[in-house]
Amino acid sequence: MKQILLSIRMLLRFKVYTFVNFIGLAISLACVFTITRYIHQENTVDHCYPEYKRIYFIERSISDGTKELSGYQSDLEKDPAVERYASFTPCTDLVMDFGKQEITVNALSIDSTFFSIFPYSIYMGSGKIKRPNDALITKEFWLHSLNGVPNPIGVTFKNSVGRKFRIVGVLDTQETKTSWLPDMFLSDELEELWFSNPNYAVVMTPGTDIAKLNEKYNKEQPRDEWSTFQTMHYQYLPLTDYYYTTSHEKSALSQHGNKDYIRVLWIVAFLVGIIGILNFTNIYTVIMSKRAREFGIKKVYGAGRKEIFLQIYIENMLLSGAALFICWLIIEITRHLFYNEMYIPTNSNLKFDLNISLLILFVLPLLTTFYPFIKFTHNTPVSSMRELSSTHFSVRSRMLFLGFQYVITIYMIVMSLFFVRQLEYMLHSDLGFRTHDVIECKMYVFKGGSSFHEKEKEDLLKEGKIQQANKELVNKRMSESTLFTHWSRIPMPLHQFKPSRYALNRAENGFKPVLRARMSPRSMELFEFQLLEGRLWNDSIDEMFTKNSFKCIINESAKKVFGIKDITRDKLQGEDKSWASSNVPSEYNPPVEIVGVIKDFNVKHLSQSAAPMIIEYFDEKYELITVTASYPHERRAEAIDFLRKLYEEATGSTDFEYKLIEDEIASMYNEDRRVVDIYSLFAKVAILISSLGLLAISLFDIRQRYREIGLRKVNGAQGKNIYPLLIKKYLSVLGIASLIAIPLSSGAIILYLEDFAHKAPITPDLFIIGIGATALISLLTIIWQIYKAANVNPAEVIKYE
Incomplete structure (x- = not known):
């Protein structure tokens, strides 16, 4: 003590x-x-699950590069190494009627063994689903969506086809973050899910060699009778790897790191x-x-x-x-x-x-x-x-530490400046199509759920008539409006392209990865794609769902990758059966004719180069949900208001939502923006901490030199002689630190850009600003002390010493 x-x-x-x-x-x-x-x-x-190290999902890998959770008919759950398994089916965007409000719900339909693998603590009521109409909700759903209604046990609600459910329990929040975020759990005995393929989770016996087991099942098999050349295989995916996987499509039910x-x-x-x-x-x-x-x-x-x-x-x-x-x-x-x-x-x-x-x-x-x-x-x-x-040893050691702080500070400032530059470069790059003043919205919303009871056939026919009336009304109003320069029933291209594989002329030439989407003539006109060769789509001669549908438009990269010399002679063989051929015999999957070539454009993050693209024809009469339109920039508010009123007229609902293409492009760079924000904030923190250190060191060092300054002033030295004397040491440290920080930050930037196809330039102003900012803040930190030292009264200092 x-x-x-x-x-x-x-x-x-x-x-x-x-x-x-x-x-x-x-x-x-x-x-x-x-x-x-x-x-x-x-x-x-997912560490909240006691057996998380032994839990695995069954993953299906398709030859086009798509990966997804599956397991249905894979028989991997029957392997002797599997101790037990559970099935579950994701159900997203279900509209549930809670009487006074409709709530969109993301649920998991589960079997009776699910909670033995993924246990949840019970917050209220029961933790078991005993009947098909029982439902368990999460504590978060109860608090936020149901506003913490007192005693939710026994509360009933309906889905879109009128099936009634009853809440039997509330599940507590898990101790750790989890890979999925269901609002509720439903029974797997629901008739609405009879035609859904469940996913499987398995618990392996201790000591199982997963690598060896996956090698055993790493055998390609035909995907289905419509796939023609497409294959797939199943593997065990560790639960511990699922959160960080990047190959699965994002879902409202899951979250990934x-x-x-x-x-x-x-x-x-x-x-x-x-x-x-x-x-x-x-x-x-x-x-x-x-x-x-x-x-x-x-x-x-x-x-x-x-x-x-x-x-x-x-x-x-x-x-x-x-x-x-x-x-x-x-x-x-x-x-x-x-x-x-x-x-x-x-x-x-x-x-x-x-x-x-x-x-x-x-x-x-x-x-x-x-x-x-x-x-x-x-x-x-x-x-x-x-x-x-x-002695000078103490001073040298302090300057050495200060120098290291300068190196890190300059490094972080330069990196943050470059991240800002790279982000701005990607946000303002020409993507090769119209990326401004375009809006997308829904004009019809499926409320989810389906039923196969005879008594509901009349309801289905009634729904079909409502859909037709909705489509006619929306098309009529959009055609009559003079507010929009172009409009289409096709969504924006940013999220439409999906992975696929094609071969030049025949399968034997080898399949290569491409991105594939479907567009109409109006959507291609709206987004201003630039034709280089051949023609674009034409509603009067192009068709869907016939043997005349096997045509495509490609981009420059596809022409280059496949080595296409003459688009009138070369064709592309799809690995899987095209959607355009769904009404023709299942074995019919001929090579597709190339009718045009357009200039490369980017729909993905600009760290990637322009991918080979295949665009198929789409007839807008088959589209019900989406409206996409371009408008003059100054009339954005009018465009949004017009579409809101049209939505309310067409659907009778007021929950209008829309997307602007500028926002959608910006959202692709959310992770980059987070990196920029992180580096910018902590570069400022580094400056602050270094300034505090410099303040203390300079306060001590300059005060130690008061006697020397007094003697120099007695011998005729003036302020202009004192300032360089006191500041020289700190500028020398900063100069050496700059010489170290420049190659360090340059190397880090080059390493960061290694996998980027589109790179912002590395120019000297990055380093000049970084060093200049550090120097300026350092000078501001010590200038008052230097001013006091340069104006000290030599008589008082010498008397004190």
């Missing part, structure tokens, strides 16, 4: 240095804690943490330098290495404790900032938070104690007092 009180008293003697020290560490720790908590959360997804984003966060946390520790150690050595005589005398009076180590360690632990307290305050205050602006949401995990706090409180002081302890104990007491108070 005596040692602790002594340490507190010593730290309070140097209040400015102590305050700057633990504030800098607290800011650094708050950033590192926030990031590491998020990373821990992402790396423990991004390993690249996690790597970026690791790098940022490491850099900010290093700056914080260097700053902490550096300022503490300043405090120790002011106490050189104290430690020298202690050594003269017999203080051993153990006593000195203990005092330094306790002082560092006290500083770490104070920083830890401020750190958690900052975290709580900035929680919403990180969630809303950075999208780094974290759930509290008491065990993890306690462990990391104890690590900082007891282990970090060991790291920060090591350097001052070695520095203050390697010499004799007399040499120690003389060296630590007057």
Whole structure:
């Protein structure tokens, strides 16, 4: 206790240095804690299931590159290595009628063994589905969608075909984040799901060699009788890998992580943490330098290495404790900032938070104690007092630490500037089609659910008449309007292209991956695709669902990839049976004729090059749901209002929603924007921490040179002579740090762009701005101290010294 009180008293003697020290560490720790908590959360997804290491999904891989959860008729669940299995069917966008409101629900239809593999705690009511009409809801759905209605057990609701369900239980929130986010769980005995193929999850026996088992089932088989040349195979996909998989199509029921984003966060946390520790150690050595005589005398009076180590360690632990307290305050205050602006949401995990706090409180002081302890104990007491108070070794070591901080700060500023440039470059690149003033909306919404009871045939016929009336009304109103320059019933091309494979002329030539979509003449005119050869679609001569439907338009990349010389002679053989041939014999899948070539355009992230594309004909009379239209820029509000009123007239509903093409393109770069935001924020944090360190170091160093400055002024030196003298050292450190930071950041940028097809240029202004910003902030930090030193009264200084 005596040692602790002594340490507190010593730290309070140097209040400015102590305050700057633990504030800098607290800011650094708050950033590192926030990031590491998020990373821990992402790396423990699905760990709430006790057997998560032995749980596997059955995954179907199709030869066109598509991967999806499946298992139906695969027989992989029957392998002897499988201990038990469960089936489940995702049901998304179900419209449920809760009496006073209709709620869109994402549900899982499950069998009786599902909860033995994926257990949930019961928050209220029962945790079992005993009858086909029983439903279990999640606590989040109860609180947010049902507004926490008192005692939801027994509440009934209906689906779109009138089937009544009854809530029998509320399931509690899982302890960790999970890969899926169902609102409710339904029985797998529902008649509406008779024609749905379930997915399978299995629990493997301990010690199963999954690699060997997957090799056993890695045999291609025909996908189905309509696929012609397309094949597939099944594999076991670990639950631990599912969250980070990138090959599955996004679903409203599932959520996926991004390993690249996690790597970026690791790098940022490491850099900010290093700056914080260097700053902490550096300022503490300043405090120790002011106490050189104290430690020298202690050594003269017999203080051993153990006593000195203990005092330094306790002082560092006290500083770490104070920083830890401020750190958690900052975290709580900035929680919403990180969630809303950075999208780094974290759930509290008491065990993890306690462990990391104890690590900082007891282990970090060991790291920060090591350097001052070695520095203050390697010499004799007399040499120690003389060296630590007057020689250049202490100054050199502090400048070395400051230099490292400068390197990291410049690096982070340059990287953040380049990420902003790359993002702007991609957002404003010419994608090869119209990317402005285009709106897409729905004019009819299927409420989900289907039934096969005889009594519902009349309802289905009635629904068909409603759909036809809706289509005629929408087409009539859009044709009569002069508000739009073009309109179509085809969605935007951004999300229409799906993977497929084609071969030149015949299958024996080998299939190659392409992106395939269907477009109408009006949609191609709307998006202003540029014809290079042949023709575009024409409603008067092109057809769907006939033997005359096997035609396509390709882009430049497809022509190049397939080596097509003459589009009038060469054809493309599809691996799978085209949708255009669904009304012809199942074995009929001839090569498709190429009628035109258009200029390359990009519908994917610009890190990818323009892919080979195949565009098939689509007749808009078969489209009911979507309307896409272009409009003059200044009439956007009018266009939205017109479509809202049309939607209300056509459907009788008021839940109008729309998409703007500018927003859809921007959404493709959400991850890039998050990286920009993260680097920009933490570059500012790095500047702040480095400035705090520079403030403390310069305060000490310049104050030590007051006697020298006084003597120089006595001998005729003026302010213009003093300023360069005091500032030269810091500019020299900054210059050396810049020479190190430039190749480091250049290499990092080149590495980052390695897989990018479209790259923003790396120009000198990036480094000039990064170095200039660091230099400017550094000068602003020390300029007042230099001004005071240059204007010091030499008589007072010499008298004091």
